[in-house]
Amino acid sequence: xxxxxxxxxxxxxxxxxxxxxxxxxxxxxxxxxxxxxxxxxxxxxxxxxxxxxxxxxxxxxxxxxxxxxxxxxxxxxxxxxxxxxxxxxxxxxxxxxxxxxxxxxxxxxxxxxxxxxxxxxxxxxxxxxxxxxxxxxxxxxxxxxxxxxxxxxxxxxxxxxxxxxxxxxxxxxxxxxxxxxxxxxxxxxxxxxxxxxxxxxxxxxxxxxxxxxxxxxxxxxxxxxxxxxxx
Amino acid sequence: xxxxxxxxxxxxxxxxxxxxxxxxxxxxxxxxxxxxxxxxxxxxxxxxxxxxxxxxxxxxxxxxxxxxxxxxxxxxxxxxxxxxxxxxxxxxxxxxxxxxxxxxxxxxxxxxxxxxxxxxxxxxxxxxxxxxxxxxxxxxxxxxxxxxxxxxxxxxxxxxxxxxxxxxxxxxxxxxxxxxxxxxxxxxxxxxxxxxxxxxxxxxxxxxxxxxxxxxxxxxxxxxxxxxxxxxxxxx
Numbered sequence: 465x466x467x468x469x470x471x472x473x474x475x476x477x478x479x480x481x482x483x484x485x486x487x488x489x490x491x492x493x494x495x496x497x498x499x500x501x502x503x504x505x506x507x508x509x510x511x512x513x514x515x516x517x518x519x520x521x522x523x524x525x526x527x528x529x530x531x532x533x534x535x536x537x538x539x540x541x542x543x544x545x546x547x548x549x550x551x552x553x554x555x556x557x558x559x560x561x562x563x564x565x566x567x568x569x570x571x572x573x574x575x576x577x578x579x580x581x582x583x584x585x586x587x588x589x590x591x592x593x594x595x596x597x598x599x600x601x602x603x604x605x606x607x608x609x610x611x612x613x614x615x616x617x618x619x620x621x622x623x624x625x626x627x628x629x630x631x632x633x634x635x636x637x638x639x640x641x642x643x644x645x646x647x648x649x650x651x652x653x654x655x656x657x658x659x660x661x662x663x664x665x666x667x668x669x670x671x672x673x674x675x676x677x678x679x680x681x682x683x684x685x686x687x688x689x690x691x692x693x694x695x
Numbered sequence: 696x697x698x699x700x701x702x703x704x705x706x707x708x709x710x711x712x713x714x715x716x717x718x719x720x721x722x723x724x725x726x727x728x729x730x731x732x733x734x735x736x737x738x739x740x741x742x743x744x745x746x747x748x749x750x751x752x753x754x755x756x757x758x759x760x761x762x763x764x765x766x767x768x769x770x771x772x773x774x775x776x777x778x779x780x781x782x783x784x785x786x787x788x789x790x791x792x793x794x795x796x797x798x799x800x801x802x803x804x805x806x807x808x809x810x811x812x813x814x815x816x817x818x819x820x821x822x823x824x825x826x827x828x829x830x831x832x833x834x835x836x837x838x839x840x841x842x843x844x845x846x847x848x849x850x851x852x853x854x855x856x857x858x859x860x861x862x863x864x865x866x867x868x869x870x871x872x873x874x875x876x877x878x879x880x881x882x883x884x885x886x887x888x889x890x891x892x893x894x895x896x897x898x899x900x901x902x903x904x905x906x907x908x909x910x911x912x913x914x915x916x917x918x919x920x921x922x923x924x925x926x927x928x929x930x931x
Contacts, residue, residue, distance in 0.1 A: 517798065518722040518868045534725060534917070535869040541723035541776070552867055554874040554902070555722075555748075556806040559799030563819060587824075594783050595795050596775035602799035602819045636822040 470673075472616065472645025472663040480505040481662070482571060482613060482643050490568040491515055491561075493603055496540040499571040499613050513549075515567060517599040519558050522550030539599065559599070562606035570607035572600065574614045574642075576629045579676055581639040581651035583612065584631035597634075604635035616644035616673065623674040625649065625656065646670060650681065657681035699861040699911045700890055704734035707884045707912040711740045711849055718805065718847035718876040719747040719757055723776075726869035728853040728886045729756040730914040735851070741765045746805070746845060748798065748872060750774035750782035761785060770845065772798035797825060800842050802875055808844035809878025809907070817842050850880035854903070857887040858894075861908030862901045866918075870902065877907040884910040888917055 473481075475498050483505035486492055493515045494500050503525065506512050514523040516538045523538060524545035532543045561567055574585040583604050586597045604610055618624055625642065642649040642656075646665040650657045657679035658667050667680045701707050708731055711717070717735075721727025736759055743766045750769045751758030758781040760766055769791060774782050785791040796804070797819050807815055816839035820826050830841040852873040855866035863885055865873055877883045885903075890913045 516868070518725070518871050520868050533867065535867040537723060537725050537868055541725075546867070552865075552870055554870050555798070555802035555872050556875045559802050563799055563803075563817065592787060594775040594779075594786055595793075596773040597795055597797050597825070598773040599798040601797040601823065601825070605818045605821070606799075633823045 470646060470663060470665045470669050472665065474645070475501060476504075478613060478643055478645055478662070481648075482611065483507075485611075485641075486512055486569060488512060491521065491566065493517065493562070493567055493570040493607065495570065495572040495600075495603070496598075497573045499573060500538075500540065502571060502613075515558075515561065516544070517555075517558055517562075517603075519553050519555060520544075520546065520550060521553075522547045524550075559602050562599070562602045565606060565608060567603075567607040569609045569611060570603045571611045571613050572603060574612045574624065575631045576624050576626050577612050577614070577639050577642050577651075578626055578629045579651070579656045581637045582629050583610070583634045583639050584629040585612075585634050587632045589632050600634050604638045609640045610638050612639050612642045614642070614644055616646045616670075623676075625674045625676060627676065649678070652679065655679055697905075698859040699905070699909060700857075700859050701910050701912050704730045704886065704912055704914065705737065707731055707886070707910050708734045708738050708849075708851070710882075711735060711738060713740050714742045715740060715848040716744040716746065716846070718850040718852075718872075718880050719745055720850070720852040720871060720873040720876050721756070722748050722868065722871040724752055724756070725867075726853040726865070726871050726873055727752075727756050728851045728884075730912070731851040731853075731884060731886050732756045732760055736760055736763060736765070742767050744768045744770065746770045746801075746847060746876075748772055748801065749776060750779055750793075752776060752778045754781065758782070761791065764790075766791060768792040768794065770794040770796060770801070772796055772801050795825065800825075801845070802872065804842055804845035805872070805875040805879040807842075808846040809875060812844060814841055814843045816840065845879065847876065847880035848882070850876040850883040852876055852883065852885050854885050854887045856896060857885055857890050857908070857911040857913075858892065858896050858905070859890065859911070860893060861885070861903075861905030861911055862896050863887065863903035863905075863908060864896060864900055865902055874903050877903045882909045883907055884912070886912050886914045888915060889913055
């Protein structure tokens with residue numbers, strides 16, 4: 465299907481899809497906003513340990529009204545719970561976990577991702593905007609794998625996957641995979657590779673709306689698990 | 696006999712001079728030492744530099760101090776929040792200075808100050824606008840920026856329990872910046888829910904040893920149903 469009329473998948477479907485790529489045993493940080501939805505789709509019977517930058521490993525779901533505790537919040541400052549096996553720690557340790565390469569995966573939102581894997585997600589640079597970086601730069605340079613979750617197109621219809629970021633960078637060459645409502649992309653040394661098409665999109669359509677030379681690495685047979693060769 | 700316990704928040708913040716750099720713990724309101732900041736508001740010191748993760752929430756704590764025009768500069772990682780209207784207004788009208796520091800660099804600069812480190816190289820921020828004007832170095836093929844320690848004249852921190860020697864334990868994610876800030880200031884002041892007898896804190900669970908703490912003030916239980924507090928002990 466061609467043109468911007470293609471329909472992608474909604475955020476909950478995308479969150480469920482990302483959850484499938486998080487293996488048991490992983491230590492994972494889910495960024496503020498849409499990535500937080502992923503926790504709803506992580507199988508409860510798997511040991512996947514969620515990290516929150518404000519000092520908790522083993523973060524659990526949203527509490528009931530009776531369980532809300534002002535001392536137990538997530539990075540978005542919303543109330544959460546602790547799971548059996550949880551551990552608390554101070555901020556220098558929490559960011560040592562990121563910077564020191566101990567986290568397996570982080571999933572972040574983005575304004576833009578470049579074809580080289582540069583990430584822009586903290587500041588639009590607009591005059592009058594109050595800049596706020598929080599833990600984004602530490603996560604981006606620290607986690608072993610940085611996944612981005614975002615819509616492929618912005619509200620104005622322009623692609624958020626770009627040749628070069630125009631917004632201020634969070635970190636250079638840090639993104640490994642980009643999950644969008646229309647496709648999943650791997651950042652490779654040869655450029656961006658489409659590894660899975662979502663909704664009624666197509667690689668041709670994706671090339672059209674992004675204006676990028678995308679590598680078609682979608683497995684040709686649905687049952688195949690190996691990533692297809694570049695075309 | 697060592698006793699760092701003072702009778703009320705006003706005593707706890709006495710002597711803070713105009714122009715001081717104040718470290719304030721808290722991530723949002725969790726661990727934010729609101730009673731100490733309220734006392735600082737009454738105490739009157741101004742022209743302050745405040746180091747805190749956020750730049751105030753709602754109209755209390757740091758937000759109230761900002762609103763009263765007592766803060767010249769904020770050093771923080773994440774000023775912009777849904778309820779940071781006080782800071783946002785001052786920033787947009789040019790009435791307050793902001794030094795934006797990535798959160799891990801903020802924590803590590805505080806840790807370095809407390810640990811006597813002269814400076815350190817960090818990969819966080821390399822190649823971004825926060826690296827502007829900073830020394831850089833390539834180590835093992837990776838780019839780093841040089842960051843300096845961040846010392847406070849005073850640290851105001853929120854903890855859970857203390858004894859008279861100033862040993863502290865924290866509660867859940869309210870720990871956040873407290874332990875590193877406690878080490879990084881000339882005078883560290885802790886507000887805790889309750890002061891317990893010497894020997895009542897399990898030495899294995901003390902997070903901030905009393906050597907880092909100068910003044911302690913009890914401000915009352917906040918958790919009516921908390922598991923380690925018998926109902927009779929709870930201040931309602």
